[in-house]
Amino acid sequence: MPEFPENFLWGGATAACQYEGAWNEGGRKPSCYDYLTNGSHQKMRTATWKDSEGREGFYNQYFEQFEEGQIPALHLDRYYPSHQSTDFYHHWKEDIALMAELGFKCFRLSISWSRIFPEGDDMKPNEEGLQFYENVFKECSKYGIEPLVTLQHFDVPVSLAIRYNGWADRRLIDFFERYARTVMERYKGLVKYYLTFNEINSLEHTGYVTGGLLHHTKEDLWQAAHNQLVASAKAVKAAHEIDPAIMVGMMLAYEPIYAATCDPKDQLLLMERNRSRLWFADVQVGGFYPAWRKRLYQKHGFQLNDTPEDYELLQDYSADFLSFSCYGSSAVTTHEMEVGNANAMPNTVKNPYLETNAWGWSIDPDVLRIALNQLYDRYHKPLWVVENGLGWSDELSEDRHVHDSYRISYLKKNLSSLYQAIDEDAIPVLGYTVWGWIDLVSAGTGEMKKRYGLVYVDMDDLGQGTLNRYRKDSFDWYRDLIASNGKILDNE
Ligand code: BG6
Secondary structure (H helix, E strand, C coil): CCCCCCCCEEEEECCHHHHCCCCCCCCCCCEHHHHECCCCCCCCCEEEEEECCCCEEEEECCCCCCCCCEEECCCCCCCCHHHCCCCHHHHHHHHHHHHHHHCCCEEEEECCHHHHCCCCCCCCCCHHHHHHHHHHHHHHHHCCCEEEEEEECCCCEHHHHHHHCHHHCCHHHHHHHHHHHHHHHHCCCCCCEEEEECCHHHHHCCHHHHHCCCCCCHHHHHHHHHHHHHHHHHHHHHHHHHCCCCEEEEEEECCCEEECCCCHHHHHHHHHHHHHHHHHHHHHCCCCCCHHHHHHHHHCCCCCCCCHHHHHHHHHCCCCEEEEECCCCEEECCCCCCCCCCCCCCCEECCCCCEECCCCCEECCCHHHHHHHHHHHHHCCCEEEEECCCCECCCCCCCCCECCHHHHHHHHHHHHHHHHHHHCCCCCEEEEEEECCECCCCCCCCCCCCECCCEEECCCCCCCCCCCEEEEHHHHHHHHHHHCCCHHHHHC
16 A cells, blocks of 8 residues: 655645746846747747847747847747746635645745846845745645745846856855845745755756856856855755754756667766766765866866855755656667657657657656666655656646546656655655646746646636636546545555
């Protein structure tokens, strides 16, 4: 009989830039994310800009950069999904009541930095912003729901991007520390769990989205990563000083990668792929830069802008736990093979053993057990699955329901795999927050139709709709699962 740990934190996850909306209300100023247009599986989202001569243009959010003199700017003829998102800002009471109905023990959300410090480096916080989240946390506490708060989920205040080139500049370490201390002090007693940077390792691929860098060399990204890692250690220090009960986690994008063949060249490729993301955790959770990483910098003749104190902080204030996102797995090879997902990293190929969703994301029944074991064997710290879920083009039926048996089937497989990691492998897992427990805007494509929710939100790809909320079949299933603390998995 599956028996999840007694205090297992069942819940759901969201991010301000995809869920909160009200981008220009309550004293908030824009973040870099507010300049991202919608896109699709075939067409990447773009970041729009203008220059001092009034010229306008756009860049692919992942692969291109702004040029000197160009700054993020809105274009009148484009649609920017983060401005409204699915409007948690005006639906928070209703949504928290739905979470309570589900029996959530935990709600992962992110604070929008520019709602608290509109310019990012202000000396004084915006009281209206602070009050908004205080209301949210108090409402959660009414229902016994623990917030899990991400401090930066892809939404660096745009003012920091324009004036400092984002995280490339060391001064952001202090601005972030001020922001972290401000919220931790204000929400003392209301918030016990924090994450510093969402998917910090995505910085290597999306300098603009994850780091607020308008332009960069490879070395700028390395510096930005160092700055975020030190800032994260400072946030851990602040948390422990403010309230020893607070736990601060790191958040890693971690989907197991398989070598598609036993060719040693594929094994080497796999090794490189793995360490190119795990080094972030080696530093943030383990407390040390791995030797290969230092050698890489040395070989490039690159000297980090660092201080001896940085390394003391990294060692003394490593993260209290390691959280990660994991939706499926991927396969890599040096050989010619069928490509699964057009937007995936180079050398990523289709895994013939697995099904995929319409966006090419694999559905892997064993993925959580594999990920949890790999991470626990390496870091020996408590783990937390803070993102996992299935994006699907759900249809609202005439009975105002979504019959999403495919999502229930995905969740069953994934949670059984997670349970095996707890039961067979004795891995300490703090909790599980299903991604996008309520429909929100897709980060990758900016679409609404890539829905993850247990709750359907009536809004289309261009932001049209009533924003009414409707329970899907998966809502009932997840509610029963939580009520039984996982036991109903046994009946499947
Ligand atoms: C993670 C992000 O990478 O994946 C989320 O932390 C994101 O913000 C999620 O929404 C799913 O990706 P997508 O592109 O389907 O929204």
